[in-house]
Amino acid sequence: MTRTRPLLAVERLGVELGHRLIVDAVEFSVRAGEFVGLLGPNGAGKSTVMKAAAGLLPVRSGQVRILGADAAGLTARRRAQLLAMVPQSTDLDFSFSVGDIVAMGRHPHVGRFRAETAQDHRIVREALAEVGMDDFAGREIGSLSGGERQLVFLAKAIAQQPQVLLLDEPTSALDIRHQFATLSLVGELARRGHAVLAALHDLDLAARHCDRLLVMHRGRLVADGTPGEVVTPELLAQVYGVRADVTHSPLTERPSVTTLGLLDLDDSHPERTSR
Template sequence: MTGDPTETAVPTPTDDPVLSIDDLSVTLGETDVLDGVSLEVERGELVGLVGPNGAGKTTLLRTARGTLSPDSGQVRVAGDPVADLPARAVGRRVATVPQDTSLSFAFSVREIVAMGRTPHVPRFSAMDEADHAAVERAMERTEVTEFAERPVPAVSGGERSRVLLARALAQDTPLLLLDEPTASLDPNHRLRTFETVAELAGEGRAAIAAIHDLDTAARYCDRIVVVADGGIVADGPPESVLTGSTVGHAFDVDAVVTPDPVTERPRVTALPDVEPADDAPEIPPVDRVHVVAGGGRAGPLLTRLDRAGLEATVGPLSAGDSDAAVADALGMSTLEVGALDGVDDATLDRLRTLVERADAVVVADVDLTAGLAPVLSAVADSGTPAYCIEERPTNERTVAEAAAAAYRRLRVGEAGVAASTPELLDVLA
């Protein structure tokens, strides 16, 4: 096929970044959305663009595509200023998956996907065998072949998202821009979409995706770029970017970041603001607490205790428990036991030492399993003030008779106080 000779051909690989944004500023109305933003994306990278609503993620993608002109700065795609390229040439370099999946006309799914080939087909010509093959590959890869002949208005919002991704894949560009591409997808197809995009990056394309879910961004992206306050506040591998302080600054939220036990990537847990309780219990001031945790129930509690400036020890916890990961991330000393070892006499001795050193013991809203019975008995026998966090009724917990009896003894003893996390933290803070 021979295209218009005035149009720039599809670029061959060079040493230039696929996307280069230099000192970009964009004002919409009277709002400075982006101010002095610079960013480069290389071949083989999947870059996650994260930030609060209104931070400018979509504006940045629109400017990179050339559909929005910046007030200052420059965008280059494969070495050439995007503003200098004809529209069809841009279409051979940049494909976009929009957030909005609405389509006005009753084209079939196949016809929509085939539109991705438009920049490659000469004017007044039809698609050839290679174009049709590209469409078929894109539909197979995004799992939309089974409803290829249906009109687009007849498929669901999630299916339309996959159709638009297929159209972008059929476009066969070195740069892929995605704006919240999985917002309407079920969890299965959300993961498959990012696996597909990650595979494309692994094959040598560059992709930059605005992503709402920080855990998804951490799992699939090579780099994460955090956009807030009109600029880039962090840029790097997920492990270095997704920290409690960075997430807190960008999203104005209290957060704890721990390693995901399955993916070993960062996992972000945002914590709600704690409102002071009107009827907080009488609790003497404490500086050091020991926390009985387990089963992943104590992460927010541990983080709140850390934010309150308290020194805390935690345990006993089975190796691999996510509460142990949170404690480790917060620098708290943890009493750990093997996953199959249980609580033996040596562990109970170490527990008693930690409890005696503490001003108070906090029992998280944990399941009352049989293995917890000797732990609760040791705490009850210590005489150290104990505060039982009760955010679930007992009938919603896993309860073993021996542990329930030890818990009741601790709960109603002279040293025992029942409280919710907000009540406890209101007094401790």
């Protein structure tokens, strides 16, 4: 898979919430075939970047481009045809069946006055099968665990057939088996040609599965590179305030983090590191 085409480009993005600048001049791109992890401590601005890229928050400055087009100029339907987001919260005010939730992913393609076709139903079934939830289609979404709901919303995003996939902490409610299976599936989606951006907290999982890592700190992007370039004791000290040992597994050739203790966080912004 060639990785030359940016499907998602975030250009000097600034987002303000409650008269406070939450995201400041963040810039990066995600290409076809690439699985990029977005890391950073709580409050760093990860979810804000994801929501702004998905059109769920207004942009104060800069812009988001999807397949080269200014996202602000896209209709909601066209944006949904190109980009899908799996949110951090999967709570719903109304009860739907699992099959109905996943079928909502077809709405951008079906249109207002066209009924779902046999092909749409097949796409929904296949999406549920990909996340291992094909036996749950008739279950009410409210009867599922938090982890099971996360898988349902991932299936919905897959059924949407976007070119850009945004995932906001997609493994936060999953056990270790389903964490590995889910991120392996997401990596496979990237290899099929999607551009994938996932906000993650588990550094080992991110380093194991992602092609590239971005690190945010206090609203700014401070690192961009391969897992081996980004996950270092120095960055973990600056950004997370922890003393850590970083080793590289001979089996995966990826970094692994062992936290050894806490450090005082520097009030200054760490300088950005990149490839």
